[in-house]
Amino acid sequence: MSRCIAVAYSGGRDSTALLHAAARQAQALNQEQGAGLEVVALHVHHGLSPNADDWLDHCLAQCAAWAEGGLPLRFRATRLTGAPSPAQSVEAWAREQRYAALSTMAHEVGATLLLLAHHRRDQAETLLLQALRGAGVAGLAGMPAQQWREDDLCWARPWLDQPREAVQAYVQQHALSHIEDDSNRDTRFARNRLRLDVWPGLLQAFPQAEASLAQAATWAQHAAALQDEVAQEDLDALADGLPGLCLPALFKLSELRARNALRAWLAAQTGQVAPASLLLRLAHELVGCQPATWSCAGGLLRRYRGRLTWQPSASRIVSESLGSVELDLSQPGIYPLADWAGAWQVEPSLSAGVSQEALRALVMRSRSGGEQFQCARNSCLRSLKKAYQEAAVPAWQRKGPLLFAGDELVYAPGLGLDARWLAKPGETALSLTWKPDSMLVS
Structure with a gap:
């Protein structure tokens, strides 16, 4: 069974070198250890350049040639649609869409590791750009060498400590053909202005600038990690x-x-x-x-x-005129209700909860007025409005359906279970919560 490694592959010099090196290493490990590795080149067609179709053809042909030569390699591409919003720069839009497309393709091919070809010069440039924008410590930290994101994909930059010249030497050593993006000469883009107009003079005045700035980004990463550690301690105490x-x-x-x-x-x-x-x-x-x-x-x-x-913000507004719904919530689980833009979450409870038997025949409906709620076993019935006021539940936390057993209220959003329905000692108890779509974990 093969194991898949994804490489972000634009066809430019850096990503071409990384893809070739990753495929050669996978080939060697397969031959020596039977590792069963496969490298998948992920190409994003941005549609921003008139040459984009030619770049796609080049990348496809190059991967096919390398695969025919014995490298464990295949190619996958996707085309972006849409355009930047009026308030969004082309750079920001392209980066955001590219990363989303790479994540999607990596999951589709079964990869949990995605390699990116950023090197030490890229890191130094990133720190400078962030500093010129007035960024804080997190921005000055630049790009991490590896990072597990919420998409359960490890984004790794294995060449982040390598100088630009080392990548160029690899390309020359293996005579790798690559594309030249014409937009790299367009000084309307901030990174291009830095590379073309500022960087040559900076290196002339400070030959060690690349290494020094990349090292400064590392110190900023340490500082950002310490900030996060202190913040977590404070939030735990709060x-x-x-x-x-x-x-x-x-x-x-x-x-x-x-x-x-x-x-x-x-x-x-x-x-x-x-x-x-x-x-x-x-x-x-x-x-x-x-x-x-x-x-x-x-x-x-x-x-x-x-x-x-x-x-x-709510993805959509739920009509207050939705009819009643009969429910059986007597088993733990998630009970989605699309028309109500939310779900009931039922879980076993070791403390206060509602008896399992009481959840077998329920009716869910919107608030209509006149409902009565009991906050605690030894308290008096109050109007639902009064109960909300006494508990200081803000208006936005009161939204959602009410749950009834017969004519008696069982559950109200923002207040929880009515005390009349709390399980008695010895009864199987379940916790019950209404979760709007925005609060559900996918």
Whole structure:
């Protein structure tokens, strides 16, 4: 059974050298150890250059020739569609789309390792560009040598410590043909301006610039890792079992530690690095007491009664007029309901939960008014509206369907289980939670 290694292959000098070297190494390991390795070249057709079709033909022909020569190699390509938004640069759009396409193709061929041909000069350029943009430590850290991303794919740059001249020497030694991207001479792009207009003079004045800047990126990586470690310790100390981030506790930290913890919390919530401009704004505005909202990463940050929460924007609005639905939720699992844009999550419970038998015949419907809710076993029935007010549940956490057994309320979003339905000692208990689509883990 073969094991697959993917290589990002544009047909340029660097990726051609890396693909050839990876295929030769795989061939040697297969012959010596029976490793069963296969290398797959992944090519992304951006459609931005009139020469893109010719580049695709070149890459296909080169891989076919190498495969005929005995290298364990095959070729796969995809064409991008769409175009940058008015507010997005061509560079940023192409990079974002290319990485998404590479991830998709790597999964399709069964690879868990994707090799990229960045070398030491690329790392030095990245640090300079980030510094000129006013980036923080994470930006100055440049590109990691290897990184497991959320797509369960290891993105690796095996030549990140190698000078550009070493790659060029490999190309010459093996007489490798490669394409020259005409856009590399276009100084409208920031990296090209740096390479063509700045880098020659920088090397003349400071011959060690490439190695020194790449080393500085390594130190920045260490600093970024330390920042993350401190932030995690602070967030663990701030955790109190309630949703969101406790702002009074956050503000007891020093200003820099509070900002660092907030940065890490936002990244964990949104899956994105928060812009420095947003962090600076929040540092000044979060100290207030009144309810407030901020746009963030395609969702909303909300301050309410001293807590900060983030909620992604709803992918669609659920009609309040949806009819009732009969359900049997007596078995653990996920029960998706597409029309309601969410799912019921049922799990075994070792503490307070609802009895398994009570979940066999339920009715789900929208809130209509007049519902009664009991918050605890020894408390009185309250109107659902009053229960929400007493529990300080904000309006956005009240959205979702109600669950009934007969005429009695069993579950309300934001409050959870009605105490009348808590399992008795000795009964099999299950936990019950309504999860909007935006909160479901795929």
